[in-house]
Amino acid sequence: MSIKNKIKTFFTMDDEYEYEYVNEEVSEHASNTKQGSNVINLQSVKASSSKVILCEPRTYEEAQQIADNIVNKRAVVINLQRVDHQQAKRIVDFLSGTVYAVNGVIQRLGSQTFLCAPDTIDVSGSISETLEEDTDKGW
Template sequence: MGSVRKASAWLGLVESSDDRYYDDEYPEGTETSGGETWATDPRVRVVSDAAEEKGRRIATITPDGFRDARSIGEMFRDGVPVIMNLTSMEPADAKRVVDFAAGLTFGLRGSIERVATRVFLLTPADTQIVSGESAGRANSGFFNQN
């Protein structure tokens, strides 16, 4: 197919004869093979089931408003560490969500830690945070410029 024809097909001016981008093996709709419908929230991401079996799950939540605090609380209550990214929120709502998260972590004996500007990590009581920096770094290392 020529470049003009491809551009015309991309713009929808002509029918595309190139069907390699379409996968006809899957049925139309949002049903999985088991008949379940997929209900996903684009603001909540959790790793695969294999990680769940090993207890290595972390949820990343980017709330739009205070109404999304419930999903944060439900994930944390289930023992999943939660990373809250509040950068897309209004400052007043972000403060309310941080206050909610602080109460949530206090009530469930977890901890809250600021990772970056308006990004927080909520960890359950049985989770240990390990810092990436060495505590006993030698002063006479490679980067010592004395």
Template sequence: MGFKDKFKSFFEFDEYEEVEEATHSERPHSEERAVQQSKQNKDNIVSLSSVQNDAKMVLCEPTEYDETQNMADYLKKRQSIVVNLQRLDTQTGRRVVDFLSGTVYALNGNIQKLGQQTFLCTPEHVNISGNITELFDEEEQFRR
């Protein structure tokens, strides 16, 4: 098999040639196969409007640990969340961050600290650039 044949088989040009070379009696069978393949190829198409509709930011301010699962559900729906932990005690806040960190890791997302008790959790399709926590550290050092 030469380079040209490999190239054709890779891009499935062979099947289109077979349809053209087929006799008139074989055409209905070949055409059915081509229609089935075109239907399979359409399943791989993603609508851009559905991706744009999923881009939502949810603000969460939990008062107890049980609300953490609801926040994880937002991440599973591919929505970003900002979590404010000011209403929780320190130990419960750590548990919430641990749970959300595991959820974000499982979804190939990202978690980043925005403030002293504020976190941004994003699913896989959201990219975060920059680092706000460094700015807070610099301001604290400057005040001292």
């Protein structure tokens, strides 16, 4: 900032900010030497949380594997068409508890299809067309 701009700012009381952009590339060696630093190289962060797993369980025992994916910050779409109604209800109850534990969300996508997502994944919107048809089935 020059003296002229300082005087102008002092007398006019403008809230002007001056930003200086510095284009620096962090080498891999430099990032290794700053291990105690709070700076994270964004290129080194992988998008593992954006993975979606599709599951079609056949027994209640497979619910634990599905829950492990949710705990590991992966969204899971579950199709319960191959499971009888009682086991499907138990699976949904178990996964609801898992989703609650990780502050996630569980949403119904179809008559026997659910989406379980951890808190790292934003889910917006809802599907309500099939909900009216399935209330007669006891879901």
